[in-house]
Amino acid sequence: MSEHSSDSAGSSNIGEPAFLVVGKFRHAHGLHGEILMEVETDFPERLVAGTTIYVGNHHHPLRIRTRRKHKNSLLLAFDGIQDPEGIRNFINQLAYVPTGDLPTLPEGEYYHHQILGMKVVSDNGCELGLIVEILETGANDVYVIRRPDGVEILIPAINPVILDIDLLKGEMLVHLLNGLIV
Numbered sequence: 001m002s003e004h005s006s007d008s009a010g011s012s013n014i015g016e017p018a019f020l021v022v023g024k025f026r027h028a029h030g031l032h033g034e035i036l037m038e039v040e041t042d043f044p045e046r047l048v049a050g051t052t053i054y055v056g057n058h059h060h061p062l063r064i065r066t067r068r069k070h071k072n073s074l075l076l077a078f079d080g081i082q083d084p085e086g087i088r089n090f091i092n093q094l095a096y097v098p099t100g101d102l103p104t105l106p107e108g109e110y111y112h113h114q115i116l117g118m119k120v121v122s123d124n125g126c127e128l129g130l131i132v133e134i135l136e137t138g139a140n141d142v143y144v145i146r147r148p149d150g151v152e153i154l155i156p157a158i159n160p161v162i163l164d165i166d167l168l169k170g171e172m173l174v175h176l177l178n179g180l181i182v
Contacts, residue, residue: 017113019054019096022047023074028088033081034066037074037095043103044074056093114167120145120155123163123175128153131172143172 022041029036047053052063062078069075081087102111112134120128120143132152133144141157155161155174164173 017099019059020099020102020111020113021094022053022097023095025055025090025093025095026073027091028084029070029075031084032077033083033087034075034077035087035090036070037076039072039074041097046097046101046103047074047076051097054096054098055090059096060090062090110165110167115143115165115172118165118170118172120172120174123173128174 020041022044023037023039026036026038028034041047047064048067049064052061054061062081064076065079065081066077067074078087099113105111115131115134118131120131122128129145129147131143132146134157135142135144135154143155143157145153145155147153155176161174161177162172163175166172
């Protein structure tokens with residue numbers, strides 16, 4: 001699942017970011033304080049009237065007054081902002097939601113922020129390194145693992161390869177296909 005993290009405030013879970021990016025504000029729209037938001041979340045349906053989002057590096061709270069789709073983006077208006085001048089301060093700012101407000105995922109699915117930084121160990125006991133990036137390919141994600149020597153390994157996020165994910169330990173157990181030895 002795609003969500004980008006912001007670590008600028010504390011979180012209830014150690015190592016977990018407090019806020020995740022859900023979009024980026026682009027430009028004011030119309031005369032009633034609407035702003036176009038480029039969506040950067042897999043769950044835009046949760047951004048409804050009454051929801052509070054947090055904007056910019058200081059996480060300024062804004063409560064959504066109205067929401068409507070506009071092509072691949074959303075047009076949002078907020079309580080207390082009635083004109084284009086009031087919304088202009090938020091242009092080119094990121095919009096966040098608290099990590100604790102995320103929907104629960106089905107068993108075996110994880111948010112990217114939960115996987116990034118995780119230690120990866122092969123089923124033969126070899127420590128491979130840390131997950132530093134997740135590539136979204138369409139068919140399945142690919143984890144980029146950086147070994148201690150700086151070499152990067154790519155592994156597909158598929159069942160035959162990913163044997164176990166332990167969020168509490170921050171560790172992923174993998175089986176390397178085709179006898180890959182690192």
